[in-house]
Amino acid sequence: MALSKEEVQHIALLARVGMTEDDLELFREQLSNILEQFQVLDGVDTSDVPPTSHTVDLTSVFREDKAAPSLSKEDVLANAPREDEGFFRVKPVLG
Amino acid sequence: MVTSQSTESRPSLDYEAVIGLEVHAQLETESKMFCSCSSGYVNSPPNTHVCPVCLGMPGVLPVINRKAIEYTIMTGLALNCTIAEQTKFDRKNYPYPDLMKGYQISQFDQPLCSQGWLTIQVDGVDRKIRLNRVHLEEDTARLVHKDGPDGERYSQVDVNRSGTALMEVVGEPDLRSAEEARLYLVKLRTILQYLGVSTGNMEEGSFRCDANISIRPVGSQDLNTKVEVKNMNSFRAVYRALNYELERQIRALNEGERIVQETRGWVEAKGITVSQRSKEYANDYRFFPEPDLPPMVIDRAWVKEIRDRLPELPDARLARFISQYGLAPNDAVVLVNSKPMADFFEECVALTGDSPKVEPGQRARAVGTWMLGDFSKLLNAQGMEIRESKVSAEALSEMLGLIDNKTLSGKMAKGVFEEMFDTGKSPGRIVKEKGLLQMTDSTEISGAVAQALESNPDAVSDFLSGKEQALTFLVGQVMKATRGRANPAMVNSLLRKQLESRK
Incomplete structure (x- = not known):
């Protein structure tokens, strides 16, 4: 199954990855190959198998609603490229 | 129902609104949805209720808060929903600075609760409003928009809210006016408060509402192009925004325009909705099952136990x-x-x-x-x-x-x-x-009555000449003189008695 160049562009945009024309072609080919590999699985008859979302046979793993101490503010902000009044500072989001 | 303004070229039509509300309610759990950070961050400094899980660090493992599941089931039962036997969480992917992981853990095709309803009373008549689903997700971080002293604009991120248990109640488009929408919201909030699962405080943002609204001629069953309205921070704002939007859409149709599907924000100060810059690309959330959280099987005995514990609604x-x-x-x-x-x-x-x-x-x-x-x-x-x-x-x-x-x-x-x-x-x-004891001593009151008759000869002669209202005036004078302490019934009868004796 071959992907179109537009589809690769769309995927790159969703992933916030910049791409040159050469990149687009390179990844179009690679991604198409991966999809083709997976298409092999379409040959298996799964009509009797319910859709599986998880491969580990665990269900309903819960924790009790108990609060525990959080990180110190210094630790929280330790990796922040920019800090401002105790907040992470980022580029303007609106406007 | 709102009657459109007639224009020269088009006949006037009666339109009705078709409104569906999506409500997000923060759950009153002690800890967050998938980590043990305290949810009680409201008056805390920024970034003080944060751990690697809600900060979206790589390699961390979320664990489901059982209480949040219980609260959502409780809500589903109170809203007459079917409670799923099998349910799971999914990743909803979108890039935004308030989303620490680049995805939100939410529920896609297997919500905890589905197909419910609640009733509102419109003009004394019960109306059943259907609900599509109630599901659970995590809240996002809070953004604060700033203008720096140098004119540079930027945003601040407070991660405290990130990962808080957030329940979404999705209503069907069964509401026909802004007033019905308001009644629905009040009812839903009241139910959540009775259950004790959410404070329902709109001003503080623990109870938020987005609306989808379209219009159609009365009698039609069509669902036309809808507009999503956001940014409404009070019941009154919802009411005003929906009325504004209803009239805007009627006006647009009457002027021969098309309604475009878009998101509009309510601007409280101006009392209008404005188009929010459409995103550069359509939403493409690429939902997939959350691999870090095993699916859930909701035990019927648990559901029964929760149902038995439901308070009076x-x-x-x-x-x-x-x-x-x-x-x-x-x-x-x-x-x-x-x-x-x-x-x-x-x-x-x-x-x-x-x-x-x-x-x-x-x-x-x-x-x-x-x-x-x-x-x-x-x-x-x-x-x-x-x-x-x-x-x-x-x-x-x-x-x-x-x-x-x-x-x-x-x-x-x-x-x-x-x-x-x-x-x-x-x-x-x-x-x-x-010394406020009511004066019930008739001698004492009689004295005040005599005094009032003495000081108001005009009123007395008015009464004696047949003007009953003069009595009310005299009662007032006695009450005033006794600083309201005299027993009014006694004042009345004593006044009459003394007046009669003057006839």
């Missing part, structure tokens, strides 16, 4: 308030719509005990009258909730007792109540301090 309480206490339906609705008010009411009525002098229904109506009248007026003036006030149910009950045993007249009680509200003193103490 607003509809049942309303019916009971009317039948048990004989309250007028309109009064009962106001009390029941606020759980703290309704609780205070019942607490106060229960304190009457079995006083043989007071018929139970009579006391209940008196409590209702005070709560909805003077008490509410004072609370509203201070922007205060009933439990924040200094007046306890005991104090109000004591005051009503003083009215019952004629220590206080209704008029004196108003003043006493204001002082109770301001100072928190007990009514008994206020009465004592102010």
Whole structure:
């Protein structure tokens, strides 16, 4: 199954990855190959198998609603490229 | 229903709104949805309720908060939903700075609760509003938009809210007016408050509402292009925004424009909705099952146990308030719509005990009258909730007792109540301090009556010449002279007696 160049562009945009024309072609080919590999699985008859979302046979793993101490503010902000009044500072989001 | 403004070229049509609401309610759990950080961040400095999980660090493992699941099931049951036997969480992918991981853990195709309904009362008639689903997800971080001193604009990120348990209630497009939308929201909030699963506080953002609205000619069953309205931070804002949007869409159609599917933000200060810059690309959330969280099997015994524990809900309480206490339906609705008010009411009525002098229904109506009248007026003036006030149910009950045993007249009680509200003193103490005991001594009142007749000869001759209203004036004079302490019934009869004797 071959992907179109537009589809690769769309995927790159969703992933916030910049791409040159050469990149687009390179990844179009690679991604198409991966999809083709997976298409092999379409040959298996799964009509009797319910859709599986998880491969580990665990269900309903819960924790009790108990609060525990959080990180110190210094630790929280330790990796922040920019800090401002105790907040992470980022580029303007609106406007 | 809103009648469109007729234009020259088009016949005027009656349009109705088709509205569906999506409500997000923060759950009152102690800890967050998938980590142990405390949810009680409201008055905390930024980034102080944060751990690697809600900060979206790589390699961390979320674990589901059982209480949040329980609260959502509880809500689903109260809203007549089907509770899923199999359910799971999914990743909803989108890039935004308030989303620490680049995806939100939400529920896609297997919500915890589906296909429910709630009822609202429109003009005295019950309307059933269907619900599509109730599901669980995590809240996002909070963004603060800033203008730096150098004119540079930027945003601040506070991660405290990130990962808080957030329940989404998705309604079907069954609402036909802004007023119905308002009634639906009030009802939903009241139910959540009765369940104790959310504060339902819109102003603080723990209860948020987005609306989808389209219009159609009355009688049509079409679902036309809808507009999503956001940014409404109060019940009043929802009401105003939807009315504005309804009229905007009617005007657009009458002017031959097309309604475009878009998101519009409510601008409170201007009272309008404005188009929010459409995103550069359509939403493409690429939902997939959350691999870090095993799916859930909801045990029927658990659901039954939760159902058995459901508290009395607003509809049942309303019916009971009317039948048990004989309250007028309109009064009962106001009390029941606020759980703290309704609780205070019942607490106060229960304190009457079995006083043989007071018929139970009579006391209940008196409590209702005070709560909805003077008490509410004072609370509203201070922007205060009933439990924040200094007046306890005991104090109000004591005051009503003083009215019952004629220590206080209704008029004196108003003043006493204001002082109770301001100072928190007990009514008994206020009465004592102010020497407010009602004057019931007939000699004492007779003196005041004689005095009033003496000082108002005109009124006296008016009365004697047949003008009954002059009596009201004279009663007023006596009450004034006794600073409201005289028993009004006695004043009335003594006045008549003395006037008659002058005939």
